[in-house]
Amino acid sequence: MCEETLGKHVTRKCLTLAARLRNAPLLYLKMASSSAQVAAQALGALARIGAFVGIGATAVSSAMYDVDGGERAVMFDRFRGVLKETSAEGTHFMVPIIQSPTIYDVRTRPKSLSSVTGTKDLQQVNLTLRVLCRPNVEQLSTIHLNLGPDYDDRVLPSIGNEVLKATVAQYNADELLTRRQEVTEQIAKSLRKRADDFGILLEDVALTHLSFSHEYSRAIEAKQVAQQDAERAKFEVMKSEQEREAAVIRAEGESESAKLISQATRSAGPALIELRRIEAAREVAKTLSGSKNIVYLPGGNGSNMLIGVNP
Numbered sequence: 001m002c003e004e005t006l007g008k009h010v011t012r013k014c015l016t017l018a019a020r021l022r023n024a025p026l027l028y029l030k031m032a033s034s035s036a037q038v039a040a041q042a043l044g045a046l047a048r049i050g051a052f053v054g055i056g057a058t059a060v061s062s063a064m065y066d067v068d069g070g071e072r073a074v075m076f077d078r079f080r081g082v083l084k085e086t087s088a089e090g091t092h093f094m095v096p097i098i099q100s101p102t103i104y105d106v107r108t109r110p111k112s113l114s115s116v117t118g119t120k121d122l123q124q125v126n127l128t129l130r131v132l133c134r135p136n137v138e139q140l141s142t143i144h145l146n147l148g149p150d151y152d153d154r155v156l157p158s159i160g161n162e163v164l165k166a167t168v169a170q171y172n173a174d175e176l177l178t179r180r181q182e183v184t185e186q187i188a189k190s191l192r193k194r195a196d197d198f199g200i201l202l203e204d205v206a207l208t209h210l211s212f213s214h215e216y217s218r219a220i221e222a223k224q225v226a227q228q229d230a231e232r233a234k235f236e237v238m239k240s241e242q243e244r245e246a247a248v249i250r251a252e253g254e255s256e257s258a259k260l261i262s263q264a265t266r267s268a269g270p271a272l273i274e275l276r277r278i279e280a281a282r283e284v285a286k287t288l289s290g291s292k293n294i295v296y297l298p299g300g301n302g303s304n305m306l307i308g309v310n311p
Helices: 002-063 139-147 151-168 173-178 178-198 214-268 270-289
Strands: 062-067 071-077 083-086 089-091 099-105 109-118 124-135 200-212 297-298 303-309
Touching: 002 083, 062 071, 062 099, 062 139, 071 139, 083 178, 099 139, 109 151, 124 139, 124 151, 151 200, 173 178, 173 200, 178 200
Parallel strands: none
Antiparallel strands: 062 089, 071 083, 071 099, 109 124, 124 200, 297 303
């Protein structure tokens, strides 16, 4: 009886174990499916967090703008228009979509202006100005409203041409060369006044180039050649006059000398002539005595006189 009961119990255990072995793959599949769902939920949560962070960073970035050194920003508001206050260097905030900044360079920069105009004596002259300009920061919003970022290209060529024509017309062509500093100062004064009306400051104005037409240049060259010829002729005349005066003075001196000699001869008689002859002979003897050669002087009656014998 006991053996039969033990056999039944063993059989039941075996059947239970076999059933569990048959259901094991299904259990593993359920566990794997549950883990995949948890992982997918975690990844979805991370994606949502990343999206929120990206949207937040984009929103913050779109609400900020930087202004570098030497620059100013003018803000345009869709409801209020161009704001009068400008933004200095640094990082600033704005309302995205509603506001948008425009960056302006407020540092001094060079600009060249050229013009062909006429002088007071109707001569054509080519002029080139070099100006150092920058916008007036206090009027930057007005400049942005009326002119825009290319304010210098819109204003300076027109007012520069106007000022050059008005100033040069007050001088003759030669005065532009002889009074160049005065002309430059007058142009600078008038140009600064006109540029200030548009909110533009001119730090420096210089007249860098000035040239005339070919005809006038040739006329100036011919005039200079004529002046040089006239100066040369004047010099020749002065030289001739000085030579004539020197000849007159020399002739007067010789005449006076001859007159004095004649008077002395009449008063002293042959003694003066003999004195001059002796003085001349003494000078000749002194000169010959310094010679290294042997010198003979012919004498009367075929005799010779030895003056000096030097080794």
